[in-house]
Amino acid sequence: xxxxxxxxxxxxxxxxxxxxxxxxxxxxxxxARLPGGGAAITPTLPMDAVRPEDVVVLDPSGRALAGxxxxxxxxxxxxxxxxxxxxxxxxxxxxxxxxAVRWGTGDAPLPVLHGLGLLAGLTxxxxxxxxxxxxxxxxxxxxxxxxxxxxxxxxxxxxxxVGTDPLEAATRLHHLEDRARVALSPGPSTxxxxxxxxxxxxxxxxxxxxxxxxxxAHHHTDPHQRPT
Numbered sequence: 001x002x003x004x005x006x007x008x009x010x011x012x013x014x015x016x017x018x019x020x021x022x023x024x025x026x027x028x029x030x031x032a033r034l035p036g037g038g039a040a041i042t043p044t045l046p047m048d049a050v051r052p053e054d055v056v057v058l059d060p061s062g063r064a065l066a067g068x069x070x071x072x073x074x075x076x077x078x079x080x081x082x083x084x085x086x087x088x089x090x091x092x093x094x095x096x097x098x099x100a101v102r103w104g105t106g107d108a109p110l111p112v113l114h115g116l117g118l119l120a121g122l123t124x125x126x127x128x129x130x131x132x133x134x135x136x137x138x139x140x141x142x143x144x145x146x147x148x149x150x151x152x153x154x155x156x157x158x159x160x161x162v163g164t165d166p167l168e169a170a171t172r173l174h175h176l177e178d179r180a181r182v183a184l185s186p187g188p189s190t191x192x193x194x195x196x197x198x199x200x201x202x203x204x205x206x207x208x209x210x211x212x213x214x215x216x217a218h219h220h221t222d223p224h225q226r227p228t
Contacts, residue, residue, distance in 0.1 A: 021174055100153060
């Protein structure tokens with residue numbers, strides 16, 4: 001299997017996981033960086049129906065080379081711009097998890113209130129532009145808003161998370177949703193934890209992320225498609 005074929009299979013598998021996890025509805029996409037530039041990205045098919053051969057292969061200019069060529073998402077530029085700005089990113093997951101959508105109707109950063117919320121990164125900001133990221137200029141603005149963070153809320157338009165590969169990005173999006181759920185839930189009145197304390201706590205996040213991605217893949221893979 002070539003690197004491109006492997007990327008398409010990986011994107012399709014993670015797309016189905018995100019659908020099973022409730023991170024996407026009719027809208028959302030998963031992509032993987034391709035060697036030498038470009039990306040493999042889900043078409044606009046329902047995410048739980050995407051097969052490897054449906055996954056669209058893009059060159060660095062955004063031209064579709066393979067897959068569902070007439071079914072390319074409007075926001076391909078978002079993925080290409082993030083890959084161009086962030087050499088550390090190998091996968092992107094874009095979706096509309098309900099609590100993240102609710103928080104993203106405002107413009108305040110999403111606070112950290114529990115440890116697993118750190119799996120979305122120390123800082124999660126809101127990109128304050130409600131337009132779809134369907135142009136190169138808007139995509140570059142969104143990439144600048146993401147900066148070095150691992151997730152970004154898009155004002156009134158869902159969220160995205162990034163990772164070393166698509167599975168890590170989807171795992172982070174799952175924990176972004178949990179972070180938003182906790183932030184929106186009424187809780188006990190306590191003294192806030194300081195940013196310095198959360199920074200110290202984040203030292204354990206890499207080990208937790210490895211465990212979390214294994215759980216996410218196992219829990220959200222169709223049992224009939226799990227390797228035996």
